[in-house]
Amino acid sequence: xxxxxxxxxxxxxxxxxxxxxxxxxxxxxxxxxxxxxxxxxxxxxxxxxxxxxxxxxxxxxxxxxxxxxxxxxxxxxxxxxxxxxxxxxxxxxxxxxxxxxxxxxxxxxxxxxxxxxxxxxxxxxxxxxxxxxxxxxxxxxxxxxxxxxxxxxxxxxxxxxxxxxxxxxxxxxxxxxxxxxxxxxxxxxxxxxxxxxxxxxxxxxxxxxxxxxxxxxxxxxxxxxxxxxxxxxxxxxxxxxxxxxxxxxxxxxxxxxxxxxxxxxxxxxxxxxxxxxxxxxxxxxxxxxxxxxxxxxxxxxxxxxxxxxxxxxxxxxxxxxxxxxxxxxxxxxxxxxxxxxxxxxxxxxxxxxxxxxxxxxxxxxxxxxxxxxxxxxxxxxxxxxxxxxxxxxxxxxxxxxxxxxxxxxxxxxxxxxxxxxxxxxxxxxxxxxxxxxx
Numbered sequence: 306x307x308x309x310x311x312x313x314x315x316x317x318x319x320x321x322x323x324x325x326x327x328x329x330x331x332x333x334x335x336x337x338x339x340x341x342x343x344x345x346x347x348x349x350x351x352x353x354x355x356x357x358x359x360x361x362x363x364x365x366x367x368x369x370x371x372x373x374x375x376x377x378x379x380x381x382x383x384x385x386x387x388x389x390x391x392x393x394x395x396x397x398x399x400x401x402x403x404x405x406x407x408x409x410x411x412x413x414x415x416x417x418x419x420x421x422x423x424x425x426x427x428x429x430x431x432x433x434x435x436x437x438x439x440x441x442x443x444x445x446x447x448x449x450x451x452x453x454x455x456x457x458x459x460x461x462x463x464x465x466x467x468x469x470x471x472x473x474x475x476x477x478x479x480x481x482x483x484x485x486x487x488x489x490x491x492x493x494x495x496x497x498x499x500x501x502x503x504x505x506x507x508x509x510x511x512x513x514x515x516x517x518x519x520x521x522x523x524x525x526x527x528x529x530x531x532x533x534x535x536x537x538x539x540x541x542x543x544x545x546x547x548x549x550x551x552x553x554x555x556x557x558x559x560x561x562x563x564x565x566x567x568x569x570x571x572x573x574x575x576x577x578x579x580x581x582x583x584x585x586x587x588x589x590x591x592x593x594x595x596x597x598x599x600x601x602x603x604x605x606x607x608x609x610x611x612x613x614x615x616x617x618x619x620x621x622x623x624x625x626x627x628x629x630x631x632x633x634x635x636x637x638x639x640x641x642x643x644x645x646x647x648x649x650x651x652x653x654x655x656x657x658x659x660x661x662x663x664x665x666x667x668x669x670x671x672x673x674x675x676x677x678x679x680x681x682x683x684x685x686x687x688x689x690x691x692x693x694x695x696x697x698x699x700x701x702x703x704x705x706x707x708x709x710x711x712x713x714x715x716x717x718x719x720x721x722x723x724x725x726x727x728x729x730x731x732x733x734x735x736x737x738x739x740x741x742x743x
Contacts, residue, residue: 348391348718348725351445351490352675356545357589358637360679364722366737367682367694368705376723376734377418381411385442386673387490389727391415391720392448395467398715398727399455401441405432408442410455410465415720418734422470427461427477435486438673438714445490445543445716447498454498454515458487462500464518474518481539482506488541488585494555494568497521503540503559510544510557510564512571522571528561528578537561537582542597547590549611556588556611558597563588565611575613577621581605586635586675589643592657594623596643598630606630606645608660624660629653635675635716637683639697646672646685654699664701668693673714686713690728709733 352358366374385400396413406429412422435441444456448467456462459482463475481504489501497512508526513519530538537560544557546568555568560582565574581600588597594608606626613621629651637644643657650668655661670687677684682704683695690709696702711728718725723736 348720350447351543358677360719362722365679369707369735376736378731378733379418380731384440386440386714387442388445388716389718389725390446390448391718397446397453399442405441408457424470426463429460439486443488447491447493456491458483476518490543494546505535505539524571526559541585543587545588554611556595558584575617577618585633589638591638596636601632604630604632626660633673637676639678648672663699666701675716688712
């Protein structure tokens with residue numbers, strides 16, 4: 306492992322400063338059910354401080370383009386689809402060479418876009434196959450004060466010091482056969498870093514001591530996978546922790562079942578079984594229900610009641626949407642409405658309590674990134690670089706359409722009333738005009 310820090314000339318990375326010209330105001334979104342705190346300054350994990358795609362700032366722009374409302378644009382070398390994460394003055398992304406032999410963590414200054422650290426975290430001798438739509442750096446990192454935790458699936462997990470870029474600990478033994486490349490992102494819970502390891506060969510959840518990287522608990526999936534083909538045993542989902550009465554539960558979708566675990570010990574409380582596998586979207590919690598997608602090839606959206614003991618498949622499924630569910634973008638819960646967007650750009654608004662479809666329209670384009678909510682607006686990011694802004698509510702209304710150059714598959718981050726949008730080649734800071742600027 307080698308570390309290369311504070312390299313302003315890395316791989317011809319460039320910073321382009323443009324003068325933003327538009328301002329916008331926004332109202333604070335409603336609170337969501339989640340155990341994490343919220344901040345307008347930090348976006349610490351996949352889907353933000355609440356894990357649900359809600360941004361709590363009050364000034365995100367409505368419109369932008371390559372020539373307006375861009376504070377900076379910095380080239381990111383090689384290839385990766387991990388989402389950016391932000392803490393204090395830093396933004397972190399991971400990236401990897403096309404062949405997967407070198408895996409990196411890149412840190413940028415939030416205000417200027419200047420690259421502060423470019424750390425080669427791992428070298429991989431013989432990387433396995435990765436799907437053309439995936440990358441060797443697709444799992445999103447987790448960042449907190451002084452530490453960033455980077456994860457590349459079977460190829461390694463590491464903790465870095467955010468000030469120096471020094472690698473503090475690594476794990477190279479959380480191995481599985483992804484077949485299509487890594488996808489699940491880790492999460493932090495108290496002093497634990499929790500990771501899904503759902504391959505074609507092994508399927509388990511593991512919690513690491515975030516200070517040392519040592520295993521605190523490991524729980525195998527309680528499913529007999531022997532009747533199923535190897536390919537239908539894998540999954541790419543990111544878990545979430547919720548409060549259920551007097552206890553907290555780790556909601557953990559995997560192939561053939563979603564489980565509820567004790568996040569502190571790994572004890573399985575309950576499970577609900579299904580036929581699906583290879584799921585991607587992160588589950589949501591609200592109104593006493595967990596919303597999750599249970600399959601990739603034929604995705605279905607399920608609403609279930611958490612809690613209980615043992616196999617609760619027959620008693621805890623409340624409703625299902627069997628057509629029009631997303632395979633990749635995570636759902637978005639806003640008040641009594643649940644929003645989804647399919648990979649082919651069909652956006653739906655559902656009654657979160659019953660699953661009844663209130664409206665459904667086609668935006669056009671292809672979608673992998675998850676939508677974001679801020680101030681009664683829903684931002685939908687297509688792979689083609691188009692962001693469609695919708696009004697949140699029971700009526701379909703397009704507020705704006707914005708274009709960037711390059712492909713967008715990573716879910717954007719929000720901090721300081723700015724979007725951090727990653728394309729195939731660059732990371733953008735997009736914001737309305739700052740106070741005091743001409």
